[in-house]
Amino acid sequence: MPPSPAQYLLRFDDLCPTVSASRWRQCVALIREFRLEPILAVVPDNGDPELCVSPPDPGFWDHLRALQAAGAVIALHGYRHLCLSRGHSLLSLHPQSEFAGVPLAVQQDWVRHGLAILRVHGLNPRLWVAPRHGFDDATLEALRAEGILLLSDGLALRPFLRNGLIWIPQQLWAPVERPSSLWTICLHPNTISDAELAALRAFLNRNAERFTSVDRALAAFPPTPLTLAERFQTRLSLWRIRASKARKVRREQEPSGP
Ligand SMILES: [Zn+2]
Numbered sequence: 361m362p363p364s365p366a367q368y369l370l371r372f373d374d375l376c377p378t379v380s381a382s383r384w385r386q387c388v389a390l391i392r393e394f395r396l397e398p399i400l401a402v403v404p405d406n407g408d409p410e411l412c413v414s415p416p417d418p419g420f421w422d423h424l425r426a427l428q429a430a431g432a433v434i435a436l437h438g439y440r441h442l443c444l445s446r447g448h449s450l451l452s453l454h455p456q457s458e459f460a461g462v463p464l465a466v467q468q469d470w471v472r473h474g475l476a477i478l479r480v481h482g483l484n485p486r487l488w489v490a491p492r493h494g495f496d497d498a499t500l501e502a503l504r505a506e507g508i509l510l511l512s513d514g515l516a517l518r519p520f521l522r523n524g525l526i527w528i529p530q531q532l533w534a535p536v537e538r539p540s541s542l543w544t545i546c547l548h549p550n551t552i553s554d555a556e557l558a559a560l561r562a563f564l565n566r567n568a569e570r571f572t573s574v575d576r577a578l579a580a581f582p583p584t585p586l587t588l589a590e591r592f593q594t595r596l597s598l599w600r601i602r603a604s605k606a607r608k609v610r611r612e613q614e615p616s617g618p
Pocket of ligand 1: 374490
């Protein structure tokens with residue numbers, strides 16, 4: 361049985377010097393107020409215009425170093441965040457990705473350069489977070505070769521071992537109360553709304569003591585390969601997410617009423 365009560369990890373995606381300054385400031389205020397130790401997924405050399413929301417912040421890297429010193433764990437979030445490949449991902453939640461389907465040598469180059477950029481800025485990237493959940497066996501090989509043995513993704517209910525890496529699952533895109541297990545909540549500061557920030561604050565007020573860190577989560581849930589039943593559960597969760605996305609697309613395509 362998974363340990364109870366539930367534990368939560370927070371993950372902030374798409375961080376780069378042009379992240380929405382006002383929204384990110386509000387997220388950081390919550391990190392500091394509740395002494396959280398989140399995963400910060402950083403794009404090393406952003407080329408994605410969708411992530412250019414505010415003018416480049418000259419203090420961005422200093423600021424990330426301070427958050428890292430306060431317990432945040434830095435993740436390599438792709439290389440340029442340009443999702444131009446249609447290769448098959450191990451998770452297949454989106455049709456396009458930056459890494460899945462790209463030749464191994466190119467992926468190795470991107471991982472190596474991405475890590476080097478983050479390290480030049482004084483950061484210690486420990487995890488991989490794939491843009492749009494897109495990665496394949498070659499990505500995992502490139503990560504292993506560079507000594508990155510942790511990733512944040514997958515729909516299991518605990519950290520697990522697969523293909524020589526430790527996967528820390530990420531199953532939620534908003535705070536939701538759960539009875540047990542480990543839940544990573546992924547948030548996007550560029551698009552988070554006032555209502556979503558208020559919901560996060562309310563959730564933190566109720567559950568602050570249940571928020572954990574990457575290291576404490578790995579100690580509480582020692583990673584082992586998933587059992588057959590757990591693999592079935594992850595397939596079912598993936599199917600449910602895909603079905604719910606398909607329903608949403610259908611609703612958006614329906615003509616509006618008279
Ligand atoms: Zn992203």
